[in-house]
Amino acid sequence: MRPFYQSERATIYQGDALPVLRALPDNSVDAVIADPPYCSGGASTATRTNNSARSKYVSTNAKHNLASFSGDQRDQRSFTYWCTLWLGESLRLTNPGGVCLVFTDWRQLPSVSDALQAAGWVWRGLVVWHKPGARPSRGRFTNAAEYVVWGSHGDLASRELYLPGFYSVTTPRGNARTHITQKPLTLLRHLVNITAPGATVLDPFLGSGTTGEAAILDGRKFVGVELSEQFAEQAAARIAAAEQIVSGRTEGGSS
Known part of the structure; x- marks a missing residue:
């Protein structure tokens, strides 16, 4: 399997996540940080399975023309089953003691937490991402948060570490x-x-490369998978730029 992008610190594969993950070796990463398609964004099955990602997640008055993405039209049962499949492969790839973090919204929170456990991870809890400036809706509570369902491959590796559960x-x-x-x-x-x-951090749904950029900037290695060639190119450019920043730090520190 030929990488789309490869360097000393990072590797990107362009293709469907599940077959790519199946081709990667056991115990080859230390963490999975995933932002899969939510297959959400509607109160009915029809809107969630028929509408495009852009029509579900972008307001009609948005002042941008960013591209949509595929894979966001699964119904509830197939979404849960699909998550269980790729989370199971991710468990195989992760060293014992490693962790898995999966982004989700309020609609898919039950499905993601079920899939994480069905795949064999030990569920450790939720991290809350509060979004300041979330658009209010008249007559109801504002959906101002998304969530990170997280777990571990068996017992957590012991570290002197204290992180908040709210950002x-x-x-x-x-x-x-x-x-x-x-x-x-x-x-x-x-x-x-x-x-x-x-x-080494793995992101099976790389998108524009945010997880990879963060991993590189903070001294980790990275493996990413992205279905869209357009987004794989964007991610590769961001990661390459981050690697240049890290290389500059190293050279500056040694002079």
Whole structure:
């Protein structure tokens, strides 16, 4: 299997996540940080399975024309089963004591937590991502948070580490946003701290590359998988830029 992008610190594969994960070797990563398609964004099965990702997650008055993405039209049962499959492969790839973090919204929280456990991970809890500036809806509570379901491959590796379970970070806007469901770089840089420096982080749904950029900037190695060639190119560019920053730090520190 030929990488789409490869360097000393990072490898990207362009293709469907499940077959790519199946081709990777056992115990080859230390953590999985995944932001899969939510297959959410609607109150009925029809809107969740028929509408495009862009129509579900981008407001009609949005001032951008960012590309949509595929894989977001699974119904509830197939979404849960699919998550169990790729989470099971991810468990095989992760060293004992390693961790898995999966982004989700309120609709899919039960399915993701079930799939994580069905795949063999030990469920450890939830991390809350509060989104300041979330759009209010008249007559109801504002959906101002998404969640990270996390677990471990068996017992957690022992580390002298204390991390909060709540992060308040604004979503990317303007030129900083290149993907319609892009996560904030600041948030991912916090999350990668669950791993030790030098650890290898896997993201099976790379998108525009935020997880990879965060991993590289914070002294980790990275493996990513992305279905879309367009987004794989964006991710490769971001990761290459992050590697240049890290290389500059190293050279500056040795002079």
